[in-house]
Amino acid sequence: MQNFEQYCGTGDYIASRALQNDVNVAIALGRPLLIKGEPGTGKTLLASSISEGLETDLLVWTIKSTTKAQDGLYIYDTVQRLNDARFGDHDISDIKHYIKHGKLGQAFTSPKRVVLLIDEIDKADIEFPNDLLTELDEMKFYIPETAETVSARHRPVIIITSNAEKELPDAFLRRCVFHYIQFPDAAFMNDIVKVHFPNLEEKIMKEAVEAFFSLRELDNLRKKPSTSELIDWIKVLVASGTRPKDIGRELPFLGALLKNEQDYHQVANGETDTRSIRRPSFLR
Amino acid sequence: MFTQFFYTLKAYKVPVSLTEWLAMLQAMEKGFAGNNLLSFYYLARSLLVKSENFYDQYDLAFREFFTGLEVPEELFDELLKWLSEETLKRHRDSVDLSSLPQHDWETLKKMFEDKLKEQKERHNGGANWIGTGGTSPYGHSGVHPGGIRVGGESNNLSAVKIATARKFRQYRKDVTLDVRQMKVAMKKLRHLRRSGNLLELDIDESIDQTCRNAGEIELVYHPERKNDVKMLLLMDAGGSMLPYAQMVNRLFSAANSVNHFKKFRYYYFHNCIYDHLNAGMEYGERVSTAQLLKNLNSSYKVVIVGDASMAPYELFMENGIIDYYDRNETAGIVWLERIANHFRNVVWLNPNPPRYWQHPTVSAIANLFPMYQLSLEGLESAMVELTRKAH
Structure with a gap:
């Protein structure tokens, strides 16, 4: 049996037990791992942590609203070839020169196993995941222009992230290993902060994490602050030399935490003492 | 052997397909679940449940299927004496879960009571008596997949605890309805049509025009598609x-x-x-x-x-x-x-x-x-x- 516990988090990325488990299941079964979760919970960072943990390269395929499945496989640059044909200064008889591999193609042809991140798959058209079904299943694709089949020399570890903007098709989901990154609880959050700020004063951390969670408890916020925003905030707090006791009371540099204008004004103009935020009077 | 679990999931309306179930059995065969219920909890969830909307139903099904059954009060104290001490050494690697006999609750309870009458001493390890470790279906910290738990902070049963905590309740589809979810639903409403500025290269038309032009390249653009x-x-x-x-x-x-x-x-x-x-x-x-x-x-x-x-x-x-x-x-x-x-x-x-x-x-x-x-x-x-x- 191959070694199952291949990934167990890295120095700068703490993965929960469930996440480690699911990453290892995906690696062992050679299936793509689909990651969902609140924004800012480290979905994208996970892939680089895995590539670091497995000591291999990371390829990132960032999906946009205009991305098509074909882009990830290969592009046949017809316009270039047409152009070259016109001026006659290149050898145009070999179509291979005009076939350019996309990220998935590169991952398949790589001489060693790589980690491929397909970032924000839900940004693309609704049909996008369906167009990749066989390619992800069999890890190969066919190029009709050159009558070639590109198959993976080593099954890449594929990490797919989604923000749930669009529902993904069932057939696609069936082929994936799924993990929902849960928002960390206070204890886990402390561990995460420690990883980012190993020398952080205990008092600052306690105050900041406490203030952060009480902000998250406000249920009328439009966008709750996330882990990455907390990290940014602590960075500012440290850089500015804010005294620990002022953190919870004054909520300095609130803009690093709250990115929605209305949220910002609501908290900034309301009572700024986070301890009083817990009082229902604030929630009127 | 877990086939019933499949139907329990179905009963809780978790959309599990046969392919996913087979993938999970395959993974278990390869030993990915370890010999521990918590790993199994995560493994099965990652392979069988494909949306956080169904995590809660999964937890409920898991709880129903795996919860350690209650033990009568008077037996409890007596048993705890046998079970409380002892560093627990589980014989995990040597245990094949699927070979263990499965009993329904009635039989199990009967066997448990019989065993209790027969048993005169403390017992740890092994596959028969009530004790710690081992593969008998009674006691705690053992690895029998469907047995009676008697006290103990068992590693294996913490999976049921996690399931019982129902952390994913708020993700249930029929409960929450926020703006983002509504948007996702509304995005289904679309009818794309080409309109507006000429932005995309129309390859077919370009080739056609170029040919008509006797090879002189002619690029033709058409508008993007919009809702x-x-x-x-x-x-x-x-x-x-x-x-x-x-x-x-x-x-x-x-x-x-x-x-x-x-x-x-x-x-x-x-x-x-x-x-x-x-x-x-x-x-x-x-x-x-x-x-x-x-x-x-x-x-x-x-x-x-x-x-x-x-x-x-x-x-x-x-x-x-x-x-x-x-x-x-x-x-x-x-x-x-x-x-x-x-x-x-x-x-x-x-x-x-x-x-x-x-x-x-x-x-x-x-x-x-x-x-x-x-x-x-x-x-x-x-x-x-x-x-x-x-x-």
């Missing part, structure tokens, strides 16, 4: 809708911020639609309903939100309007009929669950428009209805 859907949202702001104000607000902001509609119009009404519609939630600026029907063509997708329950005269009678100073020459039901006839796709979203739809005005309105509950599932079905081509 062509127009939307009209009519919302009930009457008193009985107050409890749902927040939900209707969310629906509004979802529709308003899904900026992919070609046109988006919205109006308010009180209880029923009559001669006029309000532009805002309060009284004030208003538009004539007849004028609106004249101005908007039938391709608008119409969503009406309201509880549809009112006094019958408000719907069926002339001058039935609830506002004292207002009068309506045409009965509300007639206006609703006109709307139903004018537009090709109209749906009615009702914040009340269907069990309240027996009310006379509700059923009269449901006869005119396809009615759905204002929940995520209802909204999704409503969007499907709106995209249907009229025959």
Whole structure:
């Protein structure tokens, strides 16, 4: 049996037990791992942590609203070839020169196993995941222009992230290993902060994490602050030399935490003492 | 051996397919679940459940299937003495879970009591007696997959604890409905059409033109595809809708911020639609309903939100309007009929669950428009209805 516990988090990325488990299941079964979760919970960072943990390269395929499945496989640059044909200064008889591999193609042809991140798959058209079904299943694709089949020399570890903007098709989901990154609880959050700020004063951390969670408890916020925003905030707090006791009371540099204008004004103009935020009077 | 678990999941409406189930068995065969229930909990979840919306149902099913069954009080103290001490050394690697006999609860309880009568001493390890470690179905910290737990902070059973905590309750699809989810549902409404600036290279046309040009390259561009859907949202702001104000607000902001509609119009009404519609939630600026029907063509997708329950005269009678100073020459039901006839796709979203739809005005309105509950599932079905081509 191959070694199952291949990934167990890295120095700068703490993965929960469930996440480690699911990453290892995906690696062992050679299936793509689909990651969902609140924004800012480290979905994208996970892939680089895995590539670091497995000591291999990371390829990132960032999906946009205009991305098509074909882009990830290969592009046949017809316009270039047409152009070259016109001026006659290149050898145009070999179509291979005009076939350019996309990220998935590169991952398949790589001489060693790589980690491929397909970032924000839900940004693309609704049909996008369906167009990749066989390619992800069999890890190969066919190029009709050159009558070639590109198959993976080593099954890449594929990490797919989604923000749930669009529902993904069932057939696609069936082929994936799924993990929902849960928002960390206070204890886990402390561990995460420690990883980012190993020398952080205990008092600052306690105050900041406490203030952060009480902000998250406000249920009328439009966008709750996330882990990455907390990290940014602590960075500012440290850089500015804010005294620990002022953190919870004054909520300095609130803009690093709250990115929605209305949220910002609501908290900034309301009572700024986070301890009083817990009082229902604030929630009127 | 876990086949029953598959059906338990099904019973809790987790959409598990056979392929996924087989993948999980394959993974277990390879030993990915370790010999521990917590790993199994995560493994099965990652392979069988593909949306956080179903995590809660998964937890419930898991709890039902794996919960350690209760042990009678008087036996408990006695047993705890045997079980409490001892560093636990589990013989995990040598245990094949699938070879262990499975018993139903009645048999298990019987066997447990018999065993208890026979057993005269403490026992740890092994496959037969009540004790710690081992593979007998009784005791704690053992690895039998469906046995009686007797006290102990078992590693294996912490999976059930996690399942019991039901951390994912708020992700259940039928419970939550926030703006983002509504947007996702509304994104189903789209009809793409090429319009606007010439931005995309039209390869077929370019090749064609180039050939006609005897090889002189001619690039032809065409416009991008854009959504062509127009939307009209009519919302009930009457008193009985107050409890749902927040939900209707969310629906509004979802529709308003899904900026992919070609046109988006919205109006308010009180209880029923009559001669006029309000532009805002309060009284004030208003538009004539007849004028609106004249101005908007039938391709608008119409969503009406309201509880549809009112006094019958408000719907069926002339001058039935609830506002004292207002009068309506045409009965509300007639206006609703006109709307139903004018537009090709109209749906009615009702914040009340269907069990309240027996009310006379509700059923009269449901006869005119396809009615759905204002929940995520209802909204999704409503969007499907709106995209249907009229025959």
